[in-house]
Amino acid sequence: MPRILFFALGLIGLVALPHALSFSQQEILVFLVINVLLVASYRLLTLTGEWSLGHVVIMGVGAYASALFSKNLGIYVPFAMLLGGMTSALLAVLLSFPLFRMKGFYFLIGSFAAGEIIRLLWKRFRDPFGGAKGIKGIEPMPDFSIGVYEFDFFEPISYYYMSGAVVVFCLWILWRIERSPVGLTFHAVHWQDKLAEASGVNLRAYRTLAFSIASGFAGLSGALLAHYVGTINPNSFDVEVMVFVLTWAIVGGTATFYGPILGCVVLTILNEIVLRELGFEQMRPLIYGAIMILSILFMPKGLESIVQRLTRRTPVAAPREKVAE
């Protein structure tokens, strides 16, 4: 019962949240929600022990695919978004053949190289990818009305509600996957790979599965971004953006489901709202970097460790005393 109450209050809070924010903060909220899905999907990949430097490019694959499906083939935007996610997942399956011949650091570098090849292809082939300028005038999500509320997707509130619902649903799926036997196997692939292999687990198949699921959700987040901003270009998905995703995951911590999400939320608010409002707009990279270094030095287990400390139940001493009596 308290858990249902907690979720109900959380839901009410999420619905009310944009109304307490300024217009620009509502815009930031939309991008934050999209990035939450991106970083949560990234964590699924890290469950198998592999860290990729190509996740943002995979997000871009979903964005480009969805934009092209809707713009060139006239596919209805929500379906184009789903197809965008599926394209990312499919590409991940293809990439898994060369990439999962590597492990650890080599996989990291291999994923970076694969990502750069994809980015260069976007630049090289102006038709259909638009070259360096990318794709402009991407179809927006079509407006609709549900009687009491008219969804005008130019407005950040409307897009927040739509993307928020999609992201919450995706997070629930990701959470269920992690809690399922498949998710437990992902953990085993990471921590007990020899034992898992000896037990008949196909390590490569499970790594591929995690990679493709994570990529599918990353692609969906890219599609959500593309149809809101209306433009994408290869620089929107470069390694600099990937560094932000890594930062969110590292500062938040990857031991729990909520760790990277916490990192994403806290660092985005800090970078996009707090530092700008305090008048440190041009010093943000410096301050952001300093905070990152400090958090790694003094909080090596990430922000999630603070939450764990706060929510840890203290051992009840009374029964032992009773026994002693």
Place this chain on the structure above:
Amino acid sequence: MISRFTRRTFLKSTAVTAVSAGLPRFAAAQGNTIRIGFLAPLTGPVAAWGKPGLDGCMIWAERINAAGGIKLADGSYQVEFVSYDNEYDPAKARTGATKLIREDGASFIMMLGGDTWPGVQPVADRTGMLFSTLLPSDLSPDTTTLIAPAEVHPIYNVTGVEWLAENRPELQTAVICAQDDALGLPSIATYLAAFEAAGIEMQDDPLLFDPATTDFAPVVTRLISKSPDIVCLDTCYSDYVHPICEQLFQQGYKGQIISCTADFYDQIIAKTSREFMEGFVFQFPDFDDPALNADHINFVDPNGFYAEYNKRHPGQWGAVSWEYASIMDLWKAAAEKAGSADPDAVAAAMKEGGKGEHAFGTADWWGTELFGIDNALVGDWPVVAIEDGKATIKEFRSIPAWYAKHGDLLIKHMTAYDQMWNQRG
């Protein structure tokens, strides 16, 4: 609960704000202050084309405010700049435009443009806000509220090549390199047209490098492998121009260099040598140049502006330090003519008669053939060369005159690089 934000609701809501504030005019003119939005990269690799412009605007605002401000029909207004760092990211540019219009009440927004404009365009369409860009390749028939009043990048680059061909006819071959992005490609097309018009042979296809490139040794080695007379650096960012020049120096290149910009050229000289940089041709003057005191120059007190800028930001003068300020000169004149800061009224006053007072002289509103809309202000542009370690204006040349003779070449090369307005996006 029904929410639909349109141009009409924007105007209504701002009008309501104005009435509630007890003001007779546009909401953006709050109190006795008019706010101008500055939406450009202030951090990151493209910051060199944003931050110096904001610094220049601050000096411009102080000078205008000290002289009594902007005089509209209902009185004088002080001017205030509100900035938003878009990090050259379209999503952040959209957020910034929303903030500047809907929260800060800006009357006019200046941008660098490029990759960031498509993110802002839906906001501009909905609100009818007047925006400016330094990159007219953002212009299209759909961008009715976007103007390019300071520089017609990269078209003015033709003047440098034309001057070089006339003054150093012994230079017969050239090579060109650029970063593969929205700034590099139209500039490549322009330089190719200019070289062809000047009868200078290209030794190789343009060398496009990835914007993430940090090691320019192989780029330069390939570039000068056929001993070209001219190395053209296109519209490379200063983060590329500096290392490329260093590499050219280290690899023993002794020929002519031409570039769109040479921001912080004193640092390039420090890394190479005064002799190596002698004769380097580019397009952006220092404003202490005596040639800028000529009668046809419309920028107010360029020498004083340059001195003040260097006093406050020593060694930071760059290509855009004066450009946003010069846009403000044009905007101020139009607002005073219209008697209002309303975006529509200012835009109409600005384009009245088809001519405008550009920083380097009277110019024409132009661009239908290349951009699909006459929203670019085009006239004369200076050709600058480094002489004895100092940027010196060699001549002002007419861009429309070059275009009248060689416009077909420009269209040919722009088309080849998919840079015509009807090919973009």
